[in-house]
Amino acid sequence: MDQHTLLLAAVPVTCFVAGFINTITDSGSMLTLPILILLGLPANVANGTNRVGVTMQNIVAVATFRRRGALPLAGSWKLIVPSVVGGVIGAMLAVDLDERLLRQTIAVLMVVLIVLMLLKPERWIAAHAEPREARLLVEVPLFFAIGVYGGFLQVSVGLFLIAGLVLAAGYELVGANALKNLIVLMFTLAALVVFVVNDQVDWLLGLLLGAGQAVGAWVAAHFAVKRGAEFVRWAVVVITVGSAVALFAGL
Numbered sequence: 001m002d003q004h005t006l007l008l009a010a011v012p013v014t015c016f017v018a019g020f021i022n023t024i025t026d027s028g029s030m031l032t033l034p035i036l037i038l039l040g041l042p043a044n045v046a047n048g049t050n051r052v053g054v055t056m057q058n059i060v061a062v063a064t065f066r067r068r069g070a071l072p073l074a075g076s077w078k079l080i081v082p083s084v085v086g087g088v089i090g091a092m093l094a095v096d097l098d099e100r101l102l103r104q105t106i107a108v109l110m111v112v113l114i115v116l117m118l119l120k121p122e123r124w125i126a127a128h129a130e131p132r133e134a135r136l137l138v139e140v141p142l143f144f145a146i147g148v149y150g151g152f153l154q155v156s157v158g159l160f161l162i163a164g165l166v167l168a169a170g171y172e173l174v175g176a177n178a179l180k181n182l183i184v185l186m187f188t189l190a191a192l193v194v195f196v197v198n199d200q201v202d203w204l205l206g207l208l209l210g211a212g213q214a215v216g217a218w219v220a221a222h223f224a225v226k227r228g229a230e231f232v233r234w235a236v237v238v239i240t241v242g243s244a245v246a247l248f249a250g251l
Helices: 002-024 031-040 042-069 077-094 098-118 121-125 136-152 157-168 173-197 201-225 228-248
Strands: none
Touching: 002 031, 002 042, 002 173, 002 201, 031 042, 042 157, 042 173, 042 201, 077 173, 098 121, 098 201, 121 228, 136 173, 201 228
16 A cells, blocks of 8 residues: 555544544644645645635534534624634735744744643633623734734634633633634635635545544534533643644744
C-alpha cells in the first residue's frame, strides 16, 4: 500500500478528531491542512479545500447546540457582521498565502491566552445570564480582526473567538463556545466563496473532510453541553498549549 493510499485511509479518523477538537475549542485545522498538503494539494488550494470541512462541521455543531438550548443568539449579529466582513478580506489576502510572520504572531498570542486562562480561571467559568452591555468600539474592531485572520488561515481562530466572546463580550464559556461555531460558520461560508471563485477548492477531498468533521462535531457538541464550562476551559487550555508548541516548532 503506497503512502497516498495510507493518507486517504487516515482521512476519516483524522477528520473526526479535527471536527471534535474544532467544536470543543479549535485547531483541528492543524490536522487537516497538513494531510491535504501531503495528499499533493498546493498550500493555497489546501487552505481553500479545508473550508469545506469546516463549513459542514459547523452546520452540524450549530444545529446541535441550538437544539440543546445552548446557543445564545440575542445581539449576536453585532459580532457576526464584522467577523464576516473580516473573513472575506482575509480570504482575499490568502489567495497568495505567505504565513510565516503570521504563525509567529499567533504563537506568541497563544502563550498570552494560556497565561490568562490559568491566572484568571473565574473569568472563563463564571456564568452570566446575559452578555455584558455591548461595547461596539471594542467588539467591532476585535471581531473584524479575528475574522480577517480566520478568512486568511483558519488555524486556531476559534481560540481567539472564545477569548473575545468571554473576556470582551461577557458570554459564559459554554455559550461562547456555541456562538463561536456560528461565527466561524458565517465567515467561513463567505471565505469559501472567495476560494471557489479563485478555483482553489478540491471538492472531492473537501467533502471527504466534511463527512468526518461533521460526525466529530455532532459528538463534541453533545459532550460540551453535558460536561459544562470547566471541561471546556481545560479543553481550551490543552488545545492552546498544543497549538502554541506546534506553531513554535514549525517556525
